[in-house]
Amino acid sequence: MIIVAYLAGHSTPCMSKVNSLLNRSKMFFAEIGDMTYFAGRFFKEVFKRPFELKELMRQCYNMGNRSLFLVVVTGFILGLVFTLQSRPTLTEFGAVSWMPSMISVSIIREIGPVMIALICAGRIGSGIGAELGSMKVTEQIDAMEVSGTNPFKYLVVTRILAITMMLPLLVIVGDAVALFGSAIVENLKGGVSFTLYFNIAFKSLSFNDIIPATVKTVFFGFAIGLVGTYKGYNCAKGTVGVGEASNSAVVYTSMLLFIIDFIAVFVSDIFFEI
């Protein structure tokens, strides 16, 4: 504090850096506060009528169905590459028979949820940010409000709910495809039959692996929806702001996903003895 006060009292380049750092920290915490308020408003509105079910279903379709191909391709390649890269090391230690167990546990617990959430943050989070941002700058959100519709309910609540519900399903599909990709490599390289591979893979999994991993994807989905809608809904500065909203939605969400993941693993460790 003394150093900061000393530097702030002296007109040096160092002082301007300190001031800029202080301003940026202030803005960062102000944004966290705004986002918390935004999340609070979501929980306040989510239980109120009208529930906008038609728009919710449309968003579920947009986010779920249209992300499916990307998730399937990514999951397949993930399983394939992960198995190919791990094989030589396990062979060296004579532990290649552990491959299905190792792959299934790592994909289900950690790699699958995090990778697919990151992909959805890129595809869905930025899409929400850009869509709501452009609606904001072209006064479409104002038009909605003037027509007697609550735009927060119609645009924000439906999108957050849709991605919160869809992400766990996408992760389940992605995990399954990743295991299938891994099974193909094992079948081609090690002659392991699909039945044997999946028998070993599922034997090594327990509810303690599956439940925490699935629960954390609900939080991942909520984070993607919250940040994307927050950035888009509060977009300013015209078309430049739309780009910024889209870009910062991805950056903030990615950071938030890792923080949530850390907390989820920490909590799972206490309650599920992983």
Place this chain on the structure above:
Amino acid sequence: MDNKETLKPVLEVKNLQKSFGDNHVLKGFSLKLYEGENLVIMGKSGSGKSVMVKCMVGLLQPDSGSITIKKQDIITMGQSELDFLRTEIGFLFQGSALYDSMTVRENLEFPLRRHKDKIKDFKGTDESVKQALESVGLLKSIDLMPSDLSGGMQRRVALARALILKPKIIMYDEPTTGLDPITANEIIQLMRSIQKEYNTSSLIITHDVDCARVISNRMILLVDGTNYAEGTYEELSNSNDPQTKAFFKH
């Protein structure tokens, strides 16, 4: 227009003030809009016209003053009451503000689906949409996307959307801005015919002198956030005041 004493004001603004930080945009603006009247608010760009009209529909919260629509103070009313009152107000945005992910039909259906119970003699969603589009001459564009329409057509669809709930008051924010003179004239004529057909009271925010000349019953000049001058088009355009005169120079 009849004598003001015999008419009821449908909208009344008193001493409206609004600031953004140190920028004092509105400094005590007042107006009365009477039943069936076309009131034009003129002012330079950045004089606070759009801020004023956004305060009137509750999109912005004024710092002080009162806004009364149909004898109800909109500043103090709750969200659900405000949403209900908004169904009696049509608003045409400067950039049309059509929902670009929806077709023309869906744009018009959007307010209708939520508030159709508030319309007297409702003839069904499809019929109402077609009727509104017919009144702006765009029935053929019913299944097009807003991006397939020209600027003038978008403005007309936006007008049809503003009319769909049969509002008693219509607010136009720069209705002719960004349009060529021929299309602008079409929009002005459309506004006149709508006023006759639906018997609405209109508040028109503009800096287009031709628009003001054709459509206004009365005008208010907004300068530095306050009422600078008020009167009919003829009275103001023949004024000797230099600042008032400056608005009417071509």
